[in-house]
């Protein structure tokens with residue numbers, strides 16, 4: 066195992082830095098730095114810039130128009146992008162659906178949908194969870210009943226991230242009720258403009274509405290939009306989830322967040338001294354910094370194994386848990402450092418209006434980020450579920 070970078074990898078890092086320096090628009094960089102929403106237009110602009118560079122789809126094979134980067138290159142890009150405050154790429158089409166289509170989709174589906182994901186023509190959202198089916202996803206109840214050349218879909222999805230921007234949704238639907246739960250699920254691609262679909266926003270703790278409910282009433286979906294075989298959707302769904310859990314450690318985000326905490330804590334005073342010198346606060350900062358360094362090394366160790374051809378297994382659950390605990394601790398420290406400035410977490414600050422922020426360090430969105438990132442330990446498989454996976458795999462027991 067070699068954790069140092071080769072000359073080639075160092076040169077690649079320089080290329081990425083130069084690209085970000087030149088091509089990342091200042092307004093998008095500022096919004097990411099200040100924790101403000103990018104809006105549909107912001108996401109689409111960054112998507113188009115990466116596409117033009119040929120870097121939009123790092124994990125796709127070249128034959129589908131991807132960059133086909135290895136794990137180390139992807140890690141370097143993610144680190145540099147986070148350090149430069151580049152927007153996160155919306156993953157639903159590019160990083161989740163596309164690998165499923167590439168492995169299980171028909172040639173027609175690949176030829177039709179993949180180029181549209183790259184061009185940005187389609188904005189996809191993920192229709193997995195339902196009110197009664199989250200961790201226990203296989204108990205989902207939305208039905209799809211075959212009717213000639215169509216499926217008729219009825220039911221409800223929930224927590225659909227950025228569904229308000231999407232024109233397409235990939236859904237898990239029940240096509241057989243009389244078999245074991247996992248054996249009666251299919252994977253369906255649905256046009257959001259079809260009559261019978263209603264999107265209702267869910268307003269979250271941070272005041273934003275990035276998630277939605279999606280309701281289906283007698284929605285007619287062409288049978289050709291079924292991916293793979295009927296009732297084999299669970300296999301495809303699980304394959305997709307392995308891709309949902311990439312870059313799960315979020316090392317770059319945590320590094321950037323820690324810098325911000327230190328910046329705020331150096332300027333804020335507590336007991337007549339800069340907060341950063343307060344022993345209790347400094348100890349928490351030191352602890353999270355040590356945890357981050359340790360996790361970053363674990364991350365590199367796993368990447369190094371992946372580069373040598375070993376698929377990450379239970380390690381990705383470890384990274385999910387540690388990565389999200391660290392990010393939430395950093396959010397908490399930022400909120401504490403900002404003190405009263407964090408209280409008016411005005412939605413104007415997050416939405417990027419011209420409202421004057423309460424202090425020069427842009428502490429306005431700190432509380433909103435703290436609230437928003439409660440989600441990190443819930444989605445992509447909650448931390449409790451990851452612990453179950455670790456227990457089951459390493460102790461041979463579990464639930």
Ligand SMILES: Cc1cc2nc3c(=O)[nH]c(=O)nc-3n(C[C@H](O)[C@H](O)[C@H](O)COP(=O)(O)OP(=O)(O)OC[C@H]3O[C@@H](n4cnc5c(N)ncnc54)[C@H](O)[C@@H]3O)c2cc1C
Pocket residue numbers: 190191192193194196197198199200201223224225226227276440443444445446447448449450453464
């Ligand atoms: C901000 C946000 C965005 C999301 N975006 C999407 C999206 O775009 N598309 C989509 O399909 N879904 C999305 N989700 C849904 C997400 O995948 C689910 O919230 C998640 O799987 C947990 O399911 P649940 O909310 O139903 O909680 P539940 O499964 O009801 O869990 C409730 C609590 O019980 C714990 N628990 C459950 N089972 C066990 C067990 N066996 N052992 C120990 N503890 C257990 C959980 O960890 C949790 O703490 C999103 C969620 C959030 C919060």
